[in-house]
Amino acid sequence: MSDRLPTQVLVSALLRQVNDAGGFGAVLAKGDPQAGAVLVVAVNRGESRLLERGIGPDGRPGLIDSTPADDLTGYWQRRRARDPDLWVIELDIADSPRLAAEVLGTG
Known part of the structure; x- marks a missing residue:
């Protein structure tokens, strides 16, 4: 058994x-409840x-900026089509990178 909390939690x-x-947060796409990766908009x-x-560049876990040059929605939808376990969540708040890093265990 893993020490890692389920993605859904x-x-x-x-x-x-x-x-x-x-702030405001919403699930745009639900992934695997136990071990799905999380993509934060x-x-x-x-x-x-x-x-x-x-x-990260220092070799430690972190939040990596994966923003495409254009078509952000199309990008995450294509990623989701290839990986149905992927969670996509949108966070509308000024400090979303810090909050996401703290909760997802990368900060």
């Missing part, structure tokens, strides 16, 4: 943190970025 906790901080003042867990 992490996503729920993240959405609750965002809501408690006065971080919205702040109309600007959107895609963040996901990965290995």
Whole structure:
């Protein structure tokens, strides 16, 4: 058994943190409840970025900016088509990268 919390629990906790901080969070696509990867659409003042867990330049786990040059929605939809276990969540709050890193265990 893994020490890692199920993805469904992490996503729920993240959405609750965002809501408690006065922001808005929504699940755009549900993935595998136990072990799906999470792609975060971080919205702040109309600007959107895609963040996901990965290995940072220092070799430690972190949130990696995966924002494409164009067609952000098309990008995550194509990713989701290839990986049905992928969770896609949108967070509309100023500090979404920090909140996501804390809850997803990368910060």
